[in-house]
Amino acid sequence: MKLTVNTQTNVEAKLSLVHQCAIENIPEPNLQTEFVIVISELLYNILKYSDGGHVEIMIKENVIEVYSKDYGQGFSECYEQAFNEGFSTGGSLGLGMSCIIRFFDELLFETSQKGTTFKGYRSFN
Amino acid sequence: MEVMNYTHPLISESTCGDYFCELNRENDHLIVLGDIGGHGNKEVYKAANLVLSAVKQNANSSIKEIYKAILNLPIIKKLGTTLFIGQFRKDLPLLHYICVGNLKLIRTNSVNSQSTTIEKQDGIVGIVNSLEPHIYTLKFNNEDLFWGFSDGVKSNVFDIISDSHHSEDLGSFLQSLVSENCDKNDDAIGMCIKVKATNSLTNLQPKTHTHHEACNPPSNKVSELSSPSDPLLSPSHEKPQFKTTAVSRLKPLEKKDLFSALPYSKDLSKKLDSLFDKLALPRELANRITMVILEMAQDPSVSLDMYINKDKIQLQTPASYDVYRSINPMFSKNAIKFDNIKNMLLVEWSINGLSIESIQEYKDLQEMFKYGLNAEAFVKLKDKRKQDELLSEQNKLAAMGEMIGAIAHQWRQPLNELSLNIQSLYLKQINNEFHNSAEWLDCFVNKNTSLIEHMSGTIDDFRNFFRTDKAKTLIDVHSCINSVSSILEAQFVANKIEVQSVGKTFSFLGFQSEFQQALINILSNSKDALVDNKNIKERHILIEYNVDTLSILDNAGGIDPSIINRVFDPYFTTKPHGKGTGIGLYMCKQIIEEKLGCSLSVKNQQWQHGTGAKFEIKIN
Numbered sequence: 001m002k003l004t005v006n007t008q009t010n011v012e013a014k015l016s017l018v019h020q021c022a023i024e025n026i027p028e029p030n031l032q033t034e035f036v037i038v039i040s041e042l043l044y045n046i047l048k049y050s051d052g053g054h055v056e057i058m059i060k061e062n063v064i065e066v067y068s069k070d071y072g073q074g075f076s077e078c079y080e081q082a083f084n085e086g087f088s089t090g091g092s093l094g095l096g097m098s099c100i101i102r103f104f105d106e107l108l109f110e111t112s113q114k115g116t117t118f119k120g121y122r123s124f125n
Numbered sequence: 126m127e128v129m130n131y132t133h134p135l136i137s138e139s140t141c142g143d144y145f146c147e148l149n150r151e152n153d154h155l156i157v158l159g160d161i162g163g164h165g166n167k168e169v170y171k172a173a174n175l176v177l178s179a180v181k182q183n184a185n186s187s188i189k190e191i192y193k194a195i196l197n198l199p200i201i202k203k204l205g206t207t208l209f210i211g212q213f214r215k216d217l218p219l220l221h222y223i224c225v226g227n228l229k230l231i232r233t234n235s236v237n238s239q240s241t242t243i244e245k246q247d248g249i250v251g252i253v254n255s256l257e258p259h260i261y262t263l264k265f266n267n268e269d270l271f272w273g274f275s276d277g278v279k280s281n282v283f284d285i286i287s288d289s290h291h292s293e294d295l296g297s298f299l300q301s302l303v304s305e306n307c308d309k310n311d312d313a314i315g316m317c318i319k320v321k322a323t324n325s326l327t328n329l330q331p332k333t334h335t336h337h338e339a340c341n342p343p344s345n346k347v348s349e350l351s352s353p354s355d356p357l358l359s360p361s362h363e364k365p366q367f368k369t370t371a372v373s374r375l376k377p378l379e380k381k382d383l384f385s386a387l388p389y390s391k392d393l394s395k396k397l398d399s400l401f402d403k404l405a406l407p408r409e410l411a412n413r414i415t416m417v418i419l420e421m422a423q424d425p426s427v428s429l430d431m432y433i434n435k436d437k438i439q440l441q442t443p444a445s446y447d448v449y450r451s452i453n454p455m456f457s458k459n460a461i462k463f464d465n466i467k468n469m470l471l472v473e474w475s476i477n478g479l480s481i482e483s484i485q486e487y488k489d490l491q492e493m494f495k496y497g498l499n500a501e502a503f504v505k506l507k508d509k510r511k512q513d514e515l516l517s518e519q520n521k522l523a524a525m526g527e528m529i530g531a532i533a534h535q536w537r538q539p540l541n542e543l544s545l546n547i548q549s550l551y552l553k554q555i556n557n558e559f560h561n562s563a564e565w566l567d568c569f570v571n572k573n574t575s576l577i578e579h580m581s582g583t584i585d586d587f588r589n590f591f592r593t594d595k596a597k598t599l600i601d602v603h604s605c606i607n608s609v610s611s612i613l614e615a616q617f618v619a620n621k622i623e624v625q626s627v628g629k630t631f632s633f634l635g636f637q638s639e640f641q642q643a644l645i646n647i648l649s650n651s652k653d654a655l656v657d658n659k660n661i662k663e664r665h666i667l668i669e670y671n672v673d674t675l676s677i678l679d680n681a682g683g684i685d686p687s688i689i690n691r692v693f694d695p696y697f698t699t700k701p702h703g704k705g706t707g708i709g710l711y712m713c714k715q716i717i718e719e720k721l722g723c724s725l726s727v728k729n730q731q732w733q734h735g736t737g738a739k740f741e742i743k744i745n
Contacts, residue, residue, distance in 0.1 A: 030419050033394035037412040076189060076260045079221055080214075083262070099416045101217065101264055105236070108244060109262040 003043065006052035011043050018057070025059040031124055035064065038103045042118065045097075046070045050115065064122040066104075074111040126154050126213060127319040131300045133307045135165050135277070142169025142204075143275045143314035146177050148184055154213040155180075155188070156318065158228065160275035162205040162249065164312045172200045176208075188212050192223050192258050196250055205252035209245075209273055213320055218265050220320075223258040225250050227276050231286055235268035240287040243271075269320050270295075277313030279306045295319065375462035375471050378432035378439045384487075385494050387429045387440075389422040396497040403490060403500055404433075406476060414438060414474055421472075433487075437473055444470035513715075516695055520712040534615030535583045539576045546573055600637050602670050603630030609644045613652070620656050621664060624648075628670035633744045635721045643716045643725075646709040647677050647740045654681035654738070665734040673744045679737040683729035692727060717742055 001021055003014050018039045022032035039055060046053040050072025058065040075082040083097050101107065104120035111117075134141035142161030147154060157180050161169040179194045186194070188210045195201060195208060207226025214221070224230060224245035233240045246259045265271075274282055282302055289298070299317045307313035387393065394415060401411035421442060422429050432439040449463035449470050462471040493503045546569065553559060606626050610617075617624050648666065655664040658681050667678045684692060688699070695711040717725040723744050730739040 029391050030389075030394040033398070033415060034419055037416055040412065074260075076258075079189070079260045079262065080187065083217055083219060098217070099413070101219065102416075102420065104264065106234075107262075107264045110244065110259050111262075112259040113257055 001057045002054055003039075003057070004052070004054040005043055005046055007047065009047075011040070011047065014043060015040050021057060021059070026064070026124065028124065034099075034103055035122075038100055039066070041097075041100055042066070042068050046072075049073070049075065053115070062124050064120075064124065066118070066120045066122075068118040069115065071115045074113050074116050076111050076113065079111060126321055127295065128154070128156070128316070129296045129299055129318075130158075130314065130316040131296075131303045133277075133303050133313040135310070135312045139170050140165050140167055141312045142173050143277065143312045144173035144177055145314055145316055146180055148180070150184070152215055154215075154318075155184075155191075156211040156213070156273075156316070157191070157209070158273045158275070158314065158316055159206045159208040159250075160226075160228065160277070160312070160314070161201075162252070164277070164310075168200075169204065169312075172198075172204050172206070175200055176206065188221060188223055189258065189260065192250075198251075201251035203251075205249040207275070208250045211271075213265070213318070218267075220261075220263045220265055220271070222261050222263070224261070225258060229272075229274040229276070229278065229280065229282065231272040231283055232263075232265075233270040233272070233286060235266050235270070240283065242283065265320050267321060271316075271318040271320065273316045274303070275312065275314045277308045277311035278303055278315055279308060282306050282315075375439075375460075375473055377441060377464070377469070377471055378434060378437065382432045382434040382439075384431045384433040385491055387418060387422050387431050389425060392497050393422060394419060396494055399497070399499045400490065400494050403493065404476070410474065410476070417472060436476060438476055439471060439473045442470050443468055512695075516711065517715075520709065523709065530616070532583065534619055535612075536580055538615075539580050543573060543576055546576075597634045598637055599632050600635050600640055601630055601632050602675055603628075605637065605641060605644065606668055606670070606675075609641050609648065612645065613648055616652060617666075620652060622652060622655055622666060623664065624666045624668065626668035626670070628668075628675075629672075630670065631672060631744075633673075633723075635723075639716045639720055643713040643742075644677075646713045650709060651677060651679040651681065651738070651740075655679055658682050661735070663734065667732070674741060675744075676739055676741045678730060678732060678739040680732070680734040681737050683736045684727065684738050686729070689727065689729070693725075 001017070003017070005011065005014065015036060019032070019036050022035050026032045026035060039057065042055050046055070046068065050070040053068065053070030053072070055066065055068040083101070100120070104122050107118065107120040109116060109118050128147045130145045130147075132138070132141060132143055132145070134143070142164050143159070144161070145156075145158045147156050157177070159173075159176060161172045161176075163169045175198055176195050179198060180191055183191045183194045191210055192208070195206070207228050209222060209224045209228050209230065211220055211222035211224075213219075222243075224243070225248045226245075228245070230243040230245060231240050232243050243263065244261060247253075272282075272286060285302060285306070295317050299315055303313050303315040390396075397415050397418060398411075401414065406414070418429070418431070418440065421427075421440065427442055427444065429440060429442045432441060444463070445468065446463060446465065449461070460473055462473075463469075464471070489503070489507075493500070496503075496506070498506060550569070553562075553565075610624060610626070651666050655661060655666070661680060661682070663680075665680045669676045669678070685699075692710050693714040714725050717723050723742055725740065725742050727738055727740050729736060
């Protein structure tokens with residue numbers, strides 16, 4: 001499943017597709033919710049930091065595989081802070097990035113001035 | 126972290142262009158590994174040392190700045206280098222790194238023991254394609270191994286690492302790996318890092334190590350190139366990462382604001398979704414709270430409570446300091462607190478403009494959450510409940526009406542007798558027959574007292590019937606039928622119905638008065654059916670009971686098969702308007718199945734006195 005996003009995209013509509021995909025492929029309802037939240041973070045991140053990009057989702061043999069790419073400026077200048085949202089927001093917490101970190105068993109971000117790519121894997125029973 | 130490295134120079138250390146260093150910094154471990162272009166001469170050794178000096182001079186900088194400092198060295202622009210700069214964070218299980226050139230980087234995952242090569246960028250620092258480095262961020266697990274080798278080490282090390290179970294002594298393993306697999310024409314260097322993810326956000330469960338260990342990770346081996354006199358390189362520089370929690374202003378919410386406990390269940394996320402929807406929380410906030418709750422609730426041995434008041438949602442859970450440490454980085458300091466006296470963890474979110482206006486609304490929300498209902502389903506539930514209450518009330522009233530009828534029957538005869546007795550007293554006086562009448566008076570008093578006692582007993586029977594039992598008692602079926610029969614006796618006699626009860630008694634736990642109410646309803650129903658059917662000459666009811674079944678059979682002709690499935694529906698009645706409420710049998714079904722956990726069914730049956738309806742109660 002490939003979701004392309006740009007500034008014109010209705011993210012909520014995309015997310016309902018993701019939700020449908022989760023219901024069809026992930027048996028555990030709580031994991032479905034976590035998955036949809038994580039994908040929504042990825043989509044909103046793309047919109048927040050770039051003009052567009054896409055997220056690809058593959059679920060097979062009990063493995064969730066997510067690949068995302070955007071064409072923004074990357075976050076190489078502030079790569080450490082990018083993962084530190086919790087410290088930077090006042091009063092409330094920033095879980096955007098840390099929920100992504102916690103959700104995936106394995107993940108890799110690659111960022112440069114040409115944009116950012118992300119790969120993540122999560123297995124489930 | 127356990128950090129080790131081993132160099133196998135082509136000629137000697139002073140002509141080796143491979144280099145390595147580790148800096149144990151306040152927030153991370155910095156690792157640098159590289160290989161200067163060329164080998165076996167003093168110039169590459171000098172270049173390697175200049176790189177290490179540049180690293181030390183920029184010891185507090187980011188990997189990107191260190192990379193730029195190395196890139197700007199004139200000798201690097203001349204010779205070029207392959208380079209890995211990695212930053213293992215202490216607050217999050219993340220490695221940020223830059224890797225350019227043909228170093229071999231391998232990661233052995235401690236969870237599945239699989240080894241994989243790590244992504245890197247092509248080029249040679251200082252010479253080819255090295256202006257803008259890519260920064261990679263990788264998540265690691267506790268005890269993962271990271272291996273790095275210069276190109277003087279043959280590629281087959283990957284296979285060896287993949288197949289090996291890695292002995293306890295990683296240092297010796299690394300040494301033999303490098304020395305036995307090095308290229309005969311090049312310097313060779315290898316490193317191995319065993320990471321400690323002290324803050325694995327992936328696992329919120331308490332870890333087995335003690336508080337002391339958690340705060341003070343084991344000191345690291347310092348590489349040969351590190352200078353112990355340099356405070357930045359000294360392991361003693363290690364500080365506990367978390368400051369005291371005194372800065373947090375969080376206060377635990379009180380019991381009155383306890384919304385619900387949050388045991389882990391499959392539908393927990395759905396319940397939370399409905400709740401936050403009802404509370405009209407912004408989507409983003411709702412998502413975040415959901416994520417935290419789902420993870421915290423996963424350990425069934427730990428209780429997690431959610432408190433809600435007008436402007437806060439707060440989670441309270443007994444937790445160890447380690448759990449607090451592991452989730453602390455996700456929150457700002459005003460959103461989390463660890464109470465080290467009670468070992469209690471608080472996490473809080475401010476919510477603005479929450480419109481819970483009344484206590485009733487709060488209670489409704491709690492109930493809605495408890496049963497996992499969305500707003501629409503909850504409204505339905507409330508309607509249904511109201512309807513049932515109304516029904517129950519109506520049934521009680523109807524039953525009272527029946528009872529008054531029954532009392533009237535029961536009292537008419539003794540009242541009549543009392544009246545006659547009193548008249549006889551009057552007659553006696555008129556006839557002046559009171560001489561030597563002590564014996565007669567005794568007889569008069571006894572007879573009338575017994576009549577009054579009988580009437581009083583009737584009232585007791587009815588009062589017991591209306592009493593609502595609070596606790597289950599052992600119900601004896603035989604005595605229950607006797608008491609019900611005595612209540613209805615007068616009506617049966619008046620309507621010439623012969624009631625016979627046979628069987629062997631048995632007992633079960635339940636609410637006696639409600640069970641009696643159900644029996645009376647069924648028997649009254651049979652009585653009405655018998656009275657209404659004018660074609661029946663002899664009216665019979667047979668009550669049978671045995672082992673676990675009680676049945677009531679009449680000979681009133683049975684129930685029309687087209688409606689037999691509907692007789693237990695509320696408001697369903699075949700009786701003329703004003704006579705039946707249509708709730709008697711519905712209430713029976715409710716009482717027997719919902720309250721007593723038994724089953725009630727009906728069918729038509731042919732027997733010696735004709736055809737009739739047979740109601741059967743089966744005790745489970």
